[in-house]
Amino acid sequence: MLNDYLLTVISNIGMISLLAISAYILLITGEISFGQQAYFGISAYSGAIATTLWGWPFWVSLLFGSLLAGIAAGLVSALTVRISGLYFSISTLAFSEMVRLFLLKFSYQKEIDGELLGPNGAEGFGGIRWIFDNNISVFQYTLLIYLILFLVIICLFFIERSGLGMIFRMIGQDPMLTRVHGINPVNYKVFAAVLAGFIAGLGGMLYAHSFTFIEPQIFNVMLGVHSLAYGLIGGLGTVFGPLIGVALDIGLLESIRVIHGYRMIVFGGLVAIMLILMPRGILDEKRVYRLRLALRNWLHV
């Protein structure tokens, strides 16, 4: 039977996958964001405040945190949409650090059942007890995470096969040619950013309630760098690419105790090797297309 440690690893993979998918959406529109962890963090804090301090229902809080993350992402994107490349990456990094530094100073505490709860700067935000209060087992919560991940994947799967998905990839490959095709990339880039922020937010809110304790330091730039690398390793041809990256890193490197200490060395090396050998990851556009053709032929036979 699944033990709790294995379940924690599996649920971790699910939550971080949402962050990786968020970074992936921006990667296919041609932008490298070092700041998706900010939206993960915004939603983790606001969602946890909603359930713990305000007593809101879980699903409402989940939507609240994720929408807030999406709105923040939309505002940042509206400001940065006209810059691209390195400048875009730097501005996303700057924003995410602003969020982290704000959380280090942010204190909002309330007495709940005789206990002072809520975020308190660098000391973090503990006592996010929704899971315990509602008697949710680790197994049930893992199922919940995978239900949400599944819904996100279904949505993205349809978006990718739609005209919208094609426009995202057109913008990612050649923005000028996309404009010549009568498409204004600005609207689509902001939309992609809102979508990415929302999905990162789903992951962040789930993360806060899974670990019951969060602190600003969790949402530092390394989390963002990892979420970018997951797409680059797993592949940018399909939404399943980043999931492979997450499974490789968290499933193998972080969770197997023997290699845990060498995780960053192995992971860094893996990223470097992948960028040379498979610049667009394991499941890149070509392999995905071949797999799809093979699958289609197989289904028709």
Next chain:
Amino acid sequence: MFELIKICKSFGNLRVLKSISIKIKSGIVTGLIGPNGSGKTSLVNIMSGIYPIDSGQILLDGNDISGAKSYQISRLGVFRTFQHIRIFERMTVIENIISAMISHESFSFYGFLAQVRNPEDPKVNIAQNILEIMEMENDSNLFAGDLSLPKRRRLEIARVLARDPKVILFDEPAGGMTPKETESLAHLINKNVAPGRTCLVIEHKMDLIAKVCEELCVINHGEKIAQGDPSVVFNQPEVIEAYLGKV
């Protein structure tokens, strides 16, 4: 009719276009020639909205489109090709062609989520017909980035056909082609592209110009030096001077 009135464009101190005025007649193919650096590509970049103009006016069918963005001009039915080929390299040939069609649609929510790569989609049928015209039907599942140069040029033209614009601006469509390939391109333009459309063709290869153009415009140093029937234009002393130097 595409009309350029007293267009000026500078990059820093370099005056690329000096108050140039050109009328491009509807429904025919106009050639645009001139020595290297005379401002041909800049002119096409301005007509397609990629560069803003410093002063002057651009009229499309009598409507002022000066200052319009490239995506706005594209929606008015103007499409262009590039001297340095631009295709979506990480898409297949057929996806490249479909990409020129999806941007046509007004975006309803359903249009967003319509399955573009579904084999039953009518767009796939249209794209396949275009590939047959281009003699590329066996390449439809290849990635555009893996195509040879002449096939990339053909893909650009296939995209033009898929887009079905009123006005087409060709920037050196025969660049890098052999004489035989150029001839088949000329045939293709005359047969499938030009009829019913307004075309402007920038080209250095005079055999292509001679085969497809009904009107010729010559520019040099950012100024128009001649426009009219090709046989007349070629014999004007200014044109001979621009190409061969002063006697």
